[in-house]
Amino acid sequence: MPGVLLRLPPEQLEHAFSAYGAAVRAKRRRIALGLLCLLAAIALAGVAGEVDLVKFAGNIDRFPNYIRNLLPQLSWANFGADVTEWFWNLDEWLKLLADTLLIAYLGTLLGAVGAFLVCFLAAANLEPRNSIRFVARRFLEFCRTVPEIVFALLFVVAFGLGAMPGVLALAIHTLGALGKLFAEVVENIDMRPVDGATATGANRVQTIHFAVLPQVASNFASYALLRFEINVRTAAVMGFVGAGGIGQELVVAIRKFYYTDVSAILLLIIATVMVIDLVTEQLRHRLIGMERRP
Amino acid sequence: MSETLREFALRDLQGLRARHRAVFTTDWRRRATLLAGLIVAVALAAYGFWRLDFSLGRLGSGLGQIAHMVSLMFPPSPGGRLPLYLQSLAETLAIALLGTLTAAVLAFPIGFLAAKNVIPNIFAHFAVRRVLDVVRGVDVLIWALIFVNVVGLGPFAGILAIAASDFGTFGKLFSEAVEAADKRPGEGVVASGGTPLQALRFALIPQVFPVIASQVLYYFESNTRSATIIGIVGAGGIGLHLAEQIRILEWDVVAFLVLMILIAVAIIDWISSRLRLAIIGRAAVVL
Numbered sequence: 288m289p290g291v292l293l294r295l296p297p298e299q300l301e302h303a304f305s306a307y308g309a310a311v312r313a314k315r316r317r318i319a320l321g322l323l324c325l326l327a328a329i330a331l332a333g334v335a336g337e338v339d340l341v342k343f344a345g346n347i348d349r350f351p352n353y354i355r356n357l358l359p360q361l362s363w364a365n366f367g368a369d370v371t372e373w374f375w376n377l378d379e380w381l382k383l384l385a386d387t388l389l390i391a392y393l394g395t396l397l398g399a400v401g402a403f404l405v406c407f408l409a410a411a412n413l414e415p416r417n418s419i420r421f422v423a424r425r426f427l428e429f430c431r432t433v434p435e436i437v438f439a440l441l442f443v444v445a446f447g448l449g450a451m452p453g454v455l456a457l458a459i460h461t462l463g464a465l466g467k468l469f470a471e472v473v474e475n476i477d478m479r480p481v482d483g484a485t486a487t488g489a490n491r492v493q494t495i496h497f498a499v500l501p502q503v504a505s506n507f508a509s510y511a512l513l514r515f516e517i518n519v520r521t522a523a524v525m526g527f528v529g530a531g532g533i534g535q536e537l538v539v540a541i542r543k544f545y546y547t548d549v550s551a552i553l554l555l556i557i558a559t560v561m562v563i564d565l566v567t568e569q570l571r572h573r574l575i576g577m578e579r580r581p
Numbered sequence: 582m583s584e585t586l587r588e589f590a591l592r593d594l595q596g597l598r599a600r601h602r603a604v605f606t607t608d609w610r611r612r613a614t615l616l617a618g619l620i621v622a623v624a625l626a627a628y629g630f631w632r633l634d635f636s637l638g639r640l641g642s643g644l645g646q647i648a649h650m651v652s653l654m655f656p657p658s659p660g661g662r663l664p665l666y667l668q669s670l671a672e673t674l675a676i677a678l679l680g681t682l683t684a685a686v687l688a689f690p691i692g693f694l695a696a697k698n699v700i701p702n703i704f705a706h707f708a709v710r711r712v713l714d715v716v717r718g719v720d721v722l723i724w725a726l727i728f729v730n731v732v733g734l735g736p737f738a739g740i741l742a743i744a745a746s747d748f749g750t751f752g753k754l755f756s757e758a759v760e761a762a763d764k765r766p767g768e769g770v771v772a773s774g775g776t777p778l779q780a781l782r783f784a785l786i787p788q789v790f791p792v793i794a795s796q797v798l799y800y801f802e803s804n805t806r807s808a809t810i811i812g813i814v815g816a817g818g819i820g821l822h823l824a825e826q827i828r829i830l831e832w833d834v835v836a837f838l839v840l841m842i843l844i845a846v847a848i849i850d851w852i853s854s855r856l857r858l859a860i861i862g863r864a865a866v867v868l
Contacts, residue, residue, distance in 0.1 A: 329682065332675035335668075336736040336817070346732065353731050389629040396626055432843055434810045436722070440827045441835075445650060446643035450633035488587040524722040527814060528824075531633065538814075541726045549727075557718040 356546040374551050380536060384559055386450060387532035391522040393454045395515040398461025402427075403507065405462070406469035407495060413473060413481075427470075430463025435521055439530040450531030457518050457525070468510045469503070476502045505574045512567040512574075519563050523556050654836035666822060666838065670845055672736050673818035676811070677804040677849075680743025685797045688748050692755025692793075693781075699759060709752070716749030721807050725816040736817025743804050743811070750800065758792040759785065795857045805849045809842045 295303070332338075359373040374380070408414050409423040435456045442452030480498035489497065526534020533556060540548035590597065598605050659666060693699045695709040725742035732738050766784035775783065812820025819842060826834045 328678060332678045334675075335671045336675035336679055336740055337672075338679065338737060338740070343732075343737070349731050353727070386633065389633060393626060393629045393633070396622070432806075432846065433839060434806060436810045436813060437823065437839065440813070440824060441647075441650070442643070444827060444830070445646035446639060451635055451639060451643075454633065454635075486586050487590060488585060520718075520720050524720045527722055527726070537723065538726060541723075541730060544730070553719065553723070557715055560718045561714070 357550040359547045359550065373547055376536075376548070380533065380552060380555055383533040383536055384555060387522045387525075387534075388519065388559070388563075390450050390453045390457065390525060390532050391515060391518040394457025394522065395461055395511060395518050397454070397458035398514070399465055399507075399511045401458065401462040402465035402469050405466045406473055407499075409466060409470040410473035412476070412478060413495075413499070423466075424470075427463045427466040430459050431467065432463070433460075435460035436524070436528060439525055440528050443529045448529045448531075450525075453522065453525035453530030453532060456530065457521060460521075461514055461518060465510060465514055469507055472503050472506045472510070473499065509571045509574045512571050516560075516564055516567050520560055523560075650832050653832035656833065657836035657840055658833040659837050660826075660831060660834040662834075666819065666841060669812075669817075669819045669822055670841060673808045673812070673820075674805065674845070674849070676736050676739040676743060676816075676818050677801055677808040680740045680808070681747060681797060681801045681804050683740065683744035684747035684751050684800075685793070687744070688751035688755055689793070691748075691752040692759055692789075695752055695756035696759035698762075698764060699781075699785075710756075713749045713752040716745065717753065718749075719746065721746040722811060722814060725811040726814045729815050734815045734817075739808060739811045739816035739818055742816055743807060746807075747800055747804065751796070754796050755789070755793055758789045758796070761792075762788040791860055794860050798853045798857050798860070802846075802850050802853045805846050809846070 294300070359369065361369045361373070405423055405427060408419055409427060411420065414420045414423070438456035438459050439452055442455050446452045446455070476499060480502070481494055484494040484498040522532050522534075523537075524534045526532045526536070527538050529535070533552060537549070537552045537556075539545075540552060691709060691713070695706060695713065697706055700706055721742055724745045725739060728738040728741040728745070732741065762785055766788065767780040770780040770784045771777070808818050808820075809823075810820045812818040812822070813824040815821065819838060823835065823838045823842075826838060
C-alpha cells in the first residue's frame with residue numbers, strides 16, 4: 288500500500304533508539320578521548336618546539352616579502368635580456384646539474400649492484416640458512432635507516448670534499464632500500480623453474496641465472512629506476528654538506544641572500560626532477576608492459 | 582634408475598635440440614639490445630667516475646679513515662651531555678608532529694579542491710595539481726634552509742619546512758583518496774534531501790578520513806627521520822648536534838647520537854603502525 292509508513296511498535300522502537308544512542312555516545316567518547324590525547328601532544332610539542340605564535344603573527348609578512356624577493360625583475364620590453372640576466376650563470380649551473388645527475392646515476396648503479404648481490408641472501412626461499420638471512424636483513428636495515436645525508440657528512444670527513452662521498456652515501460642508502468625490495472620480489476617468484484634447474488644439477492649461480500633472473504629482471508629494473516628518481520632529488524641537496532652537485536651553489540645563494548639566484552637554481556632543479564620523473568615513468572611503464580607480454 | 586635427469590638430458594642433447602629448436606636458438610636482436618644497453622650504462626659510469634674525480638687511491642685512504650673512525654666510535658658515549666641530547670630528541674619529535682599536522686590541516690581542503698569528482702573544473706584541478714608538484718619537487722632540506730632565512734635558526738623553521746614539503750605530498754595523496762571514494766553514499770544523502778555540503782560531511786568524509794589518518798601517521802613516521810637531519814642546516818632538532826659532533830670529530834658521541842636516532846625512529850615506527858592498524862583495520866595496511 289503506497290503512502291503508508293510502517294512503524295515498529297513503540298517499545299521496540301525505544302529499544303532500538305536507546306541502543307543507537309549508546310553506540311553513538313560510545314563512539315563520540317572515543318573520538319573525544321583521541322582528540323584530547325592529540326591536543327595534549329600538540330601542546331607538549333609546542334613547548335618542545337619553541338613555537339611562539341605571537342612572534343609568528345608579528346613576523347608573518349616576511350613570507351610574502353621573501354617570495355617577492357625571489358621573483359626576478361622581468362619586463363615585456365626586454366624579456367630576453369631579463370631572463371638572461373636572471374640565469375646569468377646558466378653554463379656553470381647546467382654543468383653542476385649534470386654532475387648532480389651523474390651522482391644520482393652512480394649512486395643508484397652502485398647501490399643496485401650491491402642490492403642485487405645481497406638480495407638473494409636475504410630472500411627466505413633461496414637462502415635456507417637462518418643466520419645468513421638474519422645478517423643480510425639487518426645489514427640492509429642499517430643501510431636504509433641511517434639517513435643518506437648523515438653518511439654524506441661522515442664520508443666528507445673521510446674522503447674529503449667533492450662528489451665521491453655523495454655517490455658513496457647514496458649508494459649505501461640505495462643498497463639498503465633496493466635490497467629489501469629486491470628480496471621481496473625474489474620471495475614472490477614462481478619456485479617451479481628453480482626446482483627444475485636444481486633437478487638438472489644446476490649450481491646456485493646457474494639457478495639464479497636461468498630460473499630466477501628471467502622472472503625478476505623487469506621488476507628489479509623498475510625499482511632501480513624509481514630509486515633513481517628519488518636519488519636525483521637527494522643528490523640535489525648533497526652539496527649542502529659539501530658532497531658535490533648543484534646543492535653547493537644553492538646553499539651559497541640562500542645563505543648570502545642572492546634571491547634571484549635562489550629562484551633560478553630552484554627552477555632548474557624542479558624542471559630537472561620533473562623531466563627525470565616523466566622519462567623514468569615512461570621507461571617503467573614499458574618495462575611492466577614487457578613483463579605482461581606472454 | 583641410476584642416471585640423473587641431467588645425465589639423461591645430456592645423452593639426448595641432439596634430440597632435444599632438434600625437438601625444441603625455439604628454446605635453443607639465440608635471439609641475437611634481443612641479445613644485441615641488451616649488450617648495447619649494458620655498454621652504454623658502463624660507459625656512462627666510467628665517464629661519471631672520471632668526471633667526479635674518483636680514484637682508487639682516494640677510495641683506499643678514505644676506507645682507512647672510515648675504519649679508524651669506526652674504531653673510535655666504540656664505546657658510544659654521550660660525552661656528559663645526555664640531558665641536552667634528550668631535549669633535542671624531544672624537539673625533533675615535536676618538529677615532526679607539528680610539521681605533519683600543519684601540513685595535513687592545510688592540505689585537507691586542497692585535497693578536495695584538487696579532486697576531479699568534487700571540483701569538475703579541469704583548469705582549477707590542473708593548476709592545483711601543478712602547484713602541488715612544484716612544492717613536492719623541492720626537498721625538505723631546501724625548505725629548511727629557506728625557512729631558516731625567513732624565521733631564523735631554530736625548531737620553528739624546521740616545523741615550517743616539514744609542513745611545506747609535506748603539504749605538496751598530502752595535497753596529492755588526499756585528492757587521490759577523495760577521487761577513489763565511492764560516490765553512491767553521496768547520491769544517497771542528496772536523494773534524501775541533503776545539501777552538497779551535507780553530502781561532503783556525511784558521505785565523503787567518513788570514507789576518506791581513515792585513509793587520510795593512516796597516511797598522516799605514515800608521514801609522521803617518515804618525518805621523524807627527516808626531522809633528525811634538518812638540524813644539519815640549522816632548523817632545530819638533534820641533527821644540529823650530530824653535524825657539530827661530526828665536524829669536531831667526536832666519534833663516540835656521533836655513534837651515540839646515531840644510535841639514539843635509530844632507537845627513537847624504531848619506537849615511533851612501532852607506535853604509529855599500531856595506531857594505523859587500530860584506525861583502518863588489518864586489511865588495509867598496504868600503503
